Amino acid sequence: MYFFILHFEVRNLGSIENDATISEAVTETETNCCDKDIISDTEVELKSLPSETESENEVTDVDWEDVVTEIDQQMTRLGWDIERGQRYLIGKYGVRSRIKLSDRQLLEFLGYLKSIPTFRVGQTVLFQGVRVMIERFVNDVVAVVRSSENPKDKAFEAALVHLSLV
Numbered sequence: 001m002y003f004f005i006l007h008f009e010v011r012n013l014g015s016i017e018n019d020a021t022i023s024e025a026v027t028e029t030e031t032n033c034c035d036k037d038i039i040s041d042t043e044v045e046l047k048s049l050p051s052e053t054e055s056e057n058e059v060t061d062v063d064w065e066d067v068v069t070e071i072d073q074q075m076t077r078l079g080w081d082i083e084r085g086q087r088y089l090i091g092k093y094g095v096r097s098r099i100k101l102s103d104r105q106l107l108e109f110l111g112y113l114k115s116i117p118t119f120r121v122g123q124t125v126l127f128q129g130v131r132v133m134i135e136r137f138v139n140d141v142v143a144v145v146r147s148s149e150n151p152k153d154k155a156f157e158a159a160l161v162h163l164s165l166v
Contacts, residue, residue, distance in 0.1 A: 067110055068098065074113035084140065117165050124148050125163045132158070 075085055086096050093105055123134050132145040141160055147153040
């Protein structure tokens with residue numbers, strides 16, 4: 001850290017006594033500007049800036065054990081097994097394990113899991129603005145649904161991404 005002190009010479013063509021008084025005032029000002037409190041405040045500000053070695057992808061103030069636990073809970077809620085989670089991670093991030101995700105990617109993955117609604121058999125949901133009831137799941141992305149307004153209508157398959165909670 002560098003401090004620059006400007007030194008001004010003030011000359012009064014009058015008396016020498018005035019020159020000494022002005023010079024003393026300048027010296028006192030120079031001394032005050034370099035006060036230890038000011039220097040320590042400046043050092044604190046510099047310490048609060050991120051270091052050059054910190055990645056901009058790093059997130060601090062997060063308990064990663066809690067994040068991993070919450071990811072496990074969300075996967076259980078959705079009925080995802082380890083293989084389903086690995087398929088998603090490979091497709092989205094190109095890695096098989098959460099351990100290889102950056103901090104931001106891990107939080108993004110948790111956010112994605114939280115955003116997926118939970119569907120179950122017998123639940124009434126909306127499909128393209130029409131109320132339908134889920135009869136059964138074909139797999140983890142397709143369900144067989146039937147109109148809840150007219151149950152005699154033929155059942156059909158619908159992608160879960162096109163269903164929304166009522």
